[in-house]
Amino acid sequence: AVDGRRLWETIHETAAFGGTPKGGVRRLTLTDEDRQVRDWFRAACEALGCTVTIDDMGNMFARRSGRRDDVAPIAFGSHLDTQPTGGKFDGVLGVLAGLEVLRTLHDAGYETSAPLELVNWTNEEGSRFAPAMLASGVFAGAIAKETALAQTDREGATFGAELDRIGYRGEEPCGARKFSSFFELHIEQGPILQDEDKMIGVVEAVQGIRWYELTLVGQDAHSGATPMRLRRDALVGAARVVAAVDRIGRARPDCVGTVGLMEVRPNSRNVSPGEVFLTVDFRSPDDANVAAMESDLMAAVAEIVSDLGLEGAPVRIWDQPATIFDAECVAAVEAAAEAFGQGSRRMVSGAGHDAAYVARVAPTAMIFVPCKDGISHNEAESSTLEQCAAGAQVLLDAVLRYDRR
Amino acid sequence: AVDGRRLWETIHETAAFGGTPKGGVRRLTLTDEDRQVRDWFRAACEALGCTVTIDDMGNMFARRSGRRDDVAPIAFGSHLDTQPTGGKFDGVLGVLAGLEVLRTLHDAGYETSAPLELVNWTNEEGSRFAPAMLASGVFAGAIAKETALAQTDREGATFGAELDRIGYRGEEPCGARKFSSFFELHIEQGPILQDEDKMIGVVEAVQGIRWYELTLVGQDAHSGATPMRLRRDALVGAARVVAAVDRIGRARPDCVGTVGLMEVRPNSRNVSPGEVFLTVDFRSPDDANVAAMESDLMAAVAEIVSDLGLEGAPVRIWDQPATIFDAECVAAVEAAAEAFGQGSRRMVSGAGHDAAYVARVAPTAMIFVPCKDGISHNEAESSTLEQCAAGAQVLLDAVLRYDRR
Numbered sequence: 001a002v003d004g005r006r007l008w009e010t011i012h013e014t015a016a017f018g019g020t021p022k023g024g025v026r027r028l029t030l031t032d033e034d035r036q037v038r039d040w041f042r043a044a045c046e047a048l049g050c051t052v053t054i055d056d057m058g059n060m061f062a063r064r065s066g067r068r069d070d071v072a073p074i075a076f077g078s079h080l081d082t083q084p085t086g087g088k089f090d091g092v093l094g095v096l097a098g099l100e101v102l103r104t105l106h107d108a109g110y111e112t113s114a115p116l117e118l119v120n121w122t123n124e125e126g127s128r129f130a131p132a133m134l135a136s137g138v139f140a141g142a143i144a145k146e147t148a149l150a151q152t153d154r155e156g157a158t159f160g161a162e163l164d165r166i167g168y169r170g171e172e173p174c175g176a177r178k179f180s181s182f183f184e185l186h187i188e189q190g191p192i193l194q195d196e197d198k199m200i201g202v203v204e205a206v207q208g209i210r211w212y213e214l215t216l217v218g219q220d221a222h223s224g225a226t227p228m229r230l231r232r233d234a235l236v237g238a239a240r241v242v243a244a245v246d247r248i249g250r251a252r253p254d255c256v257g258t259v260g261l262m263e264v265r266p267n268s269r270n271v272s273p274g275e276v277f278l279t280v281d282f283r284s285p286d287d288a289n290v291a292a293m294e295s296d297l298m299a300a301v302a303e304i305v306s307d308l309g310l311e312g313a314p315v316r317i318w319d320q321p322a323t324i325f326d327a328e329c330v331a332a333v334e335a336a337a338e339a340f341g342q343g344s345r346r347m348v349s350g351a352g353h354d355a356a357y358v359a360r361v362a363p364t365a366m367i368f369v370p371c372k373d374g375i376s377h378n379e380a381e382s383s384t385l386e387q388c389a390a391g392a393q394v395l396l397d398a399v400l401r402y403d404r405r
Numbered sequence: 406a407v408d409g410r411r412l413w414e415t416i417h418e419t420a421a422f423g424g425t426p427k428g429g430v431r432r433l434t435l436t437d438e439d440r441q442v443r444d445w446f447r448a449a450c451e452a453l454g455c456t457v458t459i460d461d462m463g464n465m466f467a468r469r470s471g472r473r474d475d476v477a478p479i480a481f482g483s484h485l486d487t488q489p490t491g492g493k494f495d496g497v498l499g500v501l502a503g504l505e506v507l508r509t510l511h512d513a514g515y516e517t518s519a520p521l522e523l524v525n526w527t528n529e530e531g532s533r534f535a536p537a538m539l540a541s542g543v544f545a546g547a548i549a550k551e552t553a554l555a556q557t558d559r560e561g562a563t564f565g566a567e568l569d570r571i572g573y574r575g576e577e578p579c580g581a582r583k584f585s586s587f588f589e590l591h592i593e594q595g596p597i598l599q600d601e602d603k604m605i606g607v608v609e610a611v612q613g614i615r616w617y618e619l620t621l622v623g624q625d626a627h628s629g630a631t632p633m634r635l636r637r638d639a640l641v642g643a644a645r646v647v648a649a650v651d652r653i654g655r656a657r658p659d660c661v662g663t664v665g666l667m668e669v670r671p672n673s674r675n676v677s678p679g680e681v682f683l684t685v686d687f688r689s690p691d692d693a694n695v696a697a698m699e700s701d702l703m704a705a706v707a708e709i710v711s712d713l714g715l716e717g718a719p720v721r722i723w724d725q726p727a728t729i730f731d732a733e734c735v736a737a738v739e740a741a742a743e744a745f746g747q748g749s750r751r752m753v754s755g756a757g758h759d760a761a762y763v764a765r766v767a768p769t770a771m772i773f774v775p776c777k778d779g780i781s782h783n784e785a786e787s788s789t790l791e792q793c794a795a796g797a798q799v800l801l802d803a804v805l806r807y808d809r810r
């Protein structure tokens with residue numbers, strides 16, 4: 001059995017890397033804070049006798065040998081990067097529960113049949129470099145490595161240069177490594193488990209996601225001297241786009257639409273803004289609904305720009321169709337959840353996860369545990385010691401069940 | 406007569422301090438670029454034998470003695486700071502045409518009766534530190550000096566600290582100096598003179614202005630995992646505020662309403678934003694209309710926050726009632742414009758100007774010249790050599806007429 005308190009203390013130990021006054025974590029990918037937690041993680045795995053390999057996307061793999069080193073490893077893990085105002089659990093729980101699994105096996109002297117590999121994926125959040133799950137996307141062959149390395153943050157720094165800067169561009173070509181299966185534990189980031197008073201979510205699918213970028217161009221104009229009828233105000237246009245995305249997200253069941261990022265230029269109190277950059281995020285478990293939202297968006301923006309004399313059209317920069325996880329991996333999670341005995345249910349993930357990309361190249365499933373009121377991507381994100389420990393225990397059990405198979 | 410070509414070359418010489426690739430100027434107040442142009446300006450005035458005094462708000466006064474040094478000086482000038490993506494003429498023309506007036510008198514060996522003072526006001530634009538015309542506001546006793554010095558930019562630097570940093574906090578208490586009159590030449594920043602093919606605007610009033618700040622607070626939430634009905638999206642609220650301000654600005658004749666600045670937090674593509682900061686600018690020549698727009702804004706925001714489960718209410722941070730200029734100063738400008746003979750008309754300024762504050766403590770008037778298509782607060786802002794020279798000539802003539810009075 002895992003040591004829940006040790007896991008809890010480890011979570012709080014790493015939360016100091018980028019910890020915020022409000023109890024959250026700001027540890028954007030490939031920043032100095034990310035380097036600190038990576039150095040810590042490497043040392044923690046090596047202390048258990050694991051071999052740590054870094055690939056050329058900065059993904060970290062800590063390998064524990066099994067009785068048979070000729071078979072592909074059973075892998076598990078998640079990510080240690082966070083949102084700009086993120087919590088202590090999103091991603092972190094999956095990696096540190098994986099570490100707790102390795103520590104438990106180490107303490108018990110338990111030898112698995114297959115080797116085990118604990119993974120820390122780079123840039124899962126997609127806050128600093130778009131899209132999310134960039135490095136597991138390259139691992140799965142869904143995103144070209146050159147494209148990924150050339151992605152820039154909002155200040156213009158490239159992913160590749162930042163990887164070099166923090167010293168985490170490894171030698172191994174990303175994707176060369178093979179898994180026999182992959183398990184990812186994560187907080188739910190939604191309210192369903194709490195509402196139904198269940199401890200474990202057996203995740204059988206991840207909804208489809210599309211991301212867009214839109215630059216609206218009008219004309220900078222003096223806020224006092226320019227009559228309303230002569231303006232081409234890009235922010236008035238952007239406001240209508242935000243309203244349209246919200247309306248489109250509500251128009252069909254089980255859909256969501258969000259404008260999360262917006263930059264106004266020149267962003268001066270007495271200038272009617274000539275340019276606005278914004279992003280759109282659409283999701284649904286039903287890919288047809290995602291496509292329908294895209295059509296609605298294109299139509300809405302075309303009308304807005306023509307009404308207001310602006311220029312600009314949304315550019316789709318990411319399309320990840322809905323993912324169905326592997327039946328056998330899901331069954332292993334379900335059996336482990338039932339054995340744990342504190343209630344479980346099958347569910348679809350609203351958030352994207354590295355597991356959704358890994359599912360393209362290895363049998364994969366996920367485990368969810370509740371988080372308070374479903375709040376995530378928020379410094380107030382919170383799960384209990386018991387919930388974290390339950391997730392780690394089910395992860396351990398699912399891995400051992402899959403190993404014994 | 407002024408030397409139009411010399412003025413034109415001087416404008417282009419100073420445009421290099423903060424010059425942008427698109428031909429505009431980025432010279433935010435109290436930045437290094439502002440210090441450079443200030444150093445240049447001081448040297449240019451001293452080369453004419455003027456004495457340059459700096460007050461404790463960084464305002465610069467270049468004094469040329471008259472026959473009678475016991476009377477208060479006739480002052481003129483404007484500002485050398487610009488918008489983030491500003492043009493080469495806004496403010497700059499008024500200061501450099503003033504310099505051209507001093508150079509012309511110097512070359513002619515002409516001695517005025519009253520002393521003359523050319524002024525460069527600090528932070529006219531209000532882009533870096535709110536509100537606009539901060540230092541002339543202190544000069545006129547309309548804004549408390551302590552308040553002004555404590556204003557912070559969006560990065561948290563204070564006005565006072567930045568004044569010290571660039572070495573422009575003078576000894577003289579701001580407002581101690583008295584003027585017998587003040588004249589400000591400026592580009593129109595609107596299309597009327599060009600439309601009517603007139604060279605000179607005789608400005609008899611400046612419209613009323615109120616500025617507001619609003620922070621809308623909702624809840625950061627995951628863009629994929631949070632159902633639409635559970636969101637409290639501050640950006641959806643802000644979008645409705647932008648639409649309301651635009652509607653309010655159009656609801657009454659001769660009114661304008663603008664949201665120029667907006668900051669989204671945490672500003673991450675996959676976070677439904679929990680906080681938005683934005684500013685509102687309302688103006689009208691009729692103060693009653695400005696007050697009515699304020700009531701409309703308060704009602705609109707109250708409805709929006711209640712609909713969306715947000716918190717926040719607009720805070721008025723600036724109120725400058727409409728200004729009527731001094732009849733005698735306006736008459737001097739009008740006589741000079743008629744003598745110039747290329748067409749003129751009386752008009753009301755849509756933009757705010759330092760002259761509107763100075764009018765509280767000295768007889769004041771303004772002179773406008775056309776700018777292309779009325780475009781201002783824009784890198785494409787443009788006036789011709791002839792228009793700049795015409796403005797400088799009328800400024801010189803108005804000052805001499807007032808001096809002979």
Ligand SMILES: NC(=O)NCCC(=O)O
Nearest residue numbers: 124125132351352629675
């Ligand atoms: N799990 C998680 O929050 N992933 C971030 C990627 C996304 O879903 O937008």
Ligand SMILES: NC(=O)NCCC(=O)O
Nearest residue numbers: 224270529530537756757
């Ligand atoms: N003249 C000018 O552009 N002033 C800026 C202050 C304002 O009108 O907002």
